[in-house]
Amino acid sequence: MSNPDPWMLREAREIPDVTARQLERQEAVIQRLADIVRERSPRFVVTIARGASDHAATFLKYSIETHLGLPVSAAAPSVTTVYRRALKLDGALVIAVSQSGASPDVVEPLQAARHAGATTLAIVNVEDSPLARAAEFVLPMYAAEERAVTATKSYVASLTAGLNLLSHLQPDASLRGALTRLPDVLRDALALEEHARDRAERYRFATSMMILARGLHFGVALESALKLKETSGVLAEAYSSAEFAHGPTRVIEAGFPVVAFQSRDAAAPLTLAAYEQLIEKGAELLLIGDDVPLPSPVRLVTPPSGHPLTDPLASVLALYFFAAHLALARGLDPDSPPSLQKVTLTR
Structure with a gap:
């Protein structure tokens, strides 16, 4: 028998409040992160993710390329975890996206990227996760616990976290205004x-x-x-x-x-x-x-x-x-x- 008001719906309805909370709490950490990334001036971006988080990374690819003009490529995790091949990622910004931050095929490639000299960032919901510990920088989603098996609010929180960072990396009054209004739009x-x-x-x-x-x-x-x-x-x-x-x-x-x-x-x-x-x-x-x-x-x-x-x-x-x-x-x-x-x- 189906649940007439499943967690998936209840958590989807939380998305406007999650967005508002995230934008407020990220402000201090995201300004410092943006300053560091601008100073290091990465030549390209690589994303690491699986499942819904990989779809968030695809959104971030289009967002980064259209807003910053930096090329973005998706990593193949098995190159690191199965074939054990080290990649030449010096000068890259490597962004791993994950709700749980627990899967080895996201954690291990980020560890390898950091060892290779990349600037590593984890956009993650669980702040004490293995992925968060592996990254040089962490951008929390602030989506709170997600009880439905299917990700909803954590997926959207991945997108807004990335957009918030972009709005600081290359200031854009129109984007900043849209992000400020976004909770009400949602x-x-x-x-x-x-x-x-x-x-x-x-x-x-x-x-x-x-x-x-x-x-x-x-x-x-x-x-x-x-x-x-x-x-x-x-x-x-x-x-x-x-x-x-x-x-x-x-x-x-x-x-x-x-x-x-x-x-x-x-x-x-x-x-x-x-x-x-x-x-x-x-x-x-x-x-x-x-x-x-x-x-x-x-x-x-x-x-x-x-x-x-x-x-x-x-x-x-x-x-x-x-x-x-x-x-x-x-x-x-x-x-x-x-x-x-x-x-x-x-x-």
């Missing part, structure tokens, strides 16, 4: 839960979905596919809307469900054109984000945050509500997905 987005519940009923019998986005929303698309797999067992796959046109679009037939993220940034006209083509093929679109003139009857319009880097966070919240209510509509408990546990230890 509180407004809480009203989307009722709409998400209604939309979920429409998809309760879906067995597969495509999740499409572009640019700053791509990490959100990856996270969305994971959440739909975890909570409902839906075979959900995420693609850049550009990459999707290079072959995978073949699977779209009349009635095929597609979650389509629509941004308010430079990618907007490109995704809009892609979604128009899918509708012509008969795809069943759930549009999340900006309200655009598409003949799609199903949409979750998110409140604008005032900046392209912060807009995706309201989209995440809308998707979490949809995923949790889809599981409930299918008679499942999103807090107890089969074969999964809260902390996964892999090497």
Whole structure:
């Protein structure tokens, strides 16, 4: 029997308060960290993460590259943990992202990076974790305990922690203002839960979905596919809307469900054109984000945050509500997905 008010929903509703708390508590440590990083002037950035945290790292890749112009690459943890190969990371900023900070395939590569001379930063929720001890610098998420197996508030806290650091590394009044307003924007987005519940009923019998986005929303698309797999067992796959046109679009037939993220940034006209083509093929679109003139009857319009880097966070919240209510509509408990546990230890 499914839980009518699972932890996943309760913790998703905490996200606005988590964001406000984090922005307040991080101020002193983040200013010092930004000063040190600027002084060291890293030439490139490497991220280390698994699961939902890796999707947060993908969001940070787009954010860092568009805001700072530094190239960002994702580390392959097995190079360190399985193949035992040392990487030449002197002059790099290496960012590890993890809710628990416990998995060896995140901890060991960060230790190796620090030994190689990189500036190492852990964005982590558990401040006394092995990952926090391995890092030179720690940026706490301040998300508090997360009881649902599926990460929600810790994922969003990863994004806001990274954005807060960026706003200090390269000061931007527009981004700082958007971050200051973000808790209120996310509180407004809480009203989307009722709409998400209604939309979920429409998809309760879906067995597969495509999740499409572009640019700053791509990490959100990856996270969305994971959440739909975890909570409902839906075979959900995420693609850049550009990459999707290079072959995978073949699977779209009349009635095929597609979650389509629509941004308010430079990618907007490109995704809009892609979604128009899918509708012509008969795809069943759930549009999340900006309200655009598409003949799609199903949409979750998110409140604008005032900046392209912060807009995706309201989209995440809308998707979490949809995923949790889809599981409930299918008679499942999103807090107890089969074969999964809260902390996964892999090497």
